[in-house]
Amino acid sequence: MAVTGIGGFFFRARDTGALSAWYAKHLGVGAGEYGMWQTQSGPSVFAPFKADTDYFAADHQWMLNLRVDDLDGMLATLREAGIEVITKPEWDMPGVGRFARIHDPEGNPIELWQPDPATG
Known part of the structure; x- marks a missing residue:
């Protein structure tokens, strides 16, 4: 018996309708009924970080990581929509x-x- 994948990600929001619509429009996430969408199999990471990590902002307890198949294409689309994108060579x-x-x-x-093609 083992976990076979992440079944959901739930978090609080001030405006659930607007935030759900934003995720569906810009990332294609949760566009289906009850926020469901079909994911492709591939690597997933479940990893707690040290409380004093600087990998993401100290005022947040979590950071959502979404696996994509065309990062450059996704970033171009997000930028066209006026969404700020941050990249740093040291993250790759x-x-x-x-x-x-x-x-x-x-x-x-x-x-x-x-993911690097070598990771699957």
């Missing part, structure tokens, strides 16, 4: 993949990850 890791960061309208951090 051979054997792991490439990364970028955005924030949703309520300031929640989102990391976009295109």
Whole structure:
């Protein structure tokens, strides 16, 4: 008996309708009934970080990481929509993949990850 994947990600929001619509429009996440969408199999990471990490902002207890298949295309679309995109060469890791960061309208951090083809 083992966990087979993440069944959901739940968080509080000031305006659930607007935030759900933003995620569906810009990331294609949770566009289905009850916020469901079909994911592709692939690597997922479940990792607590030290309380004093500087990997993401200290005023947030979590950061959502979404796996994408075309990071450059996604970033171009987000920028066209006026969404600020942050990239740093030091975030990219051979054997792991490439990364970028955005924030949703309520300031929640989102990391976009295109896995290195070697990771599956």
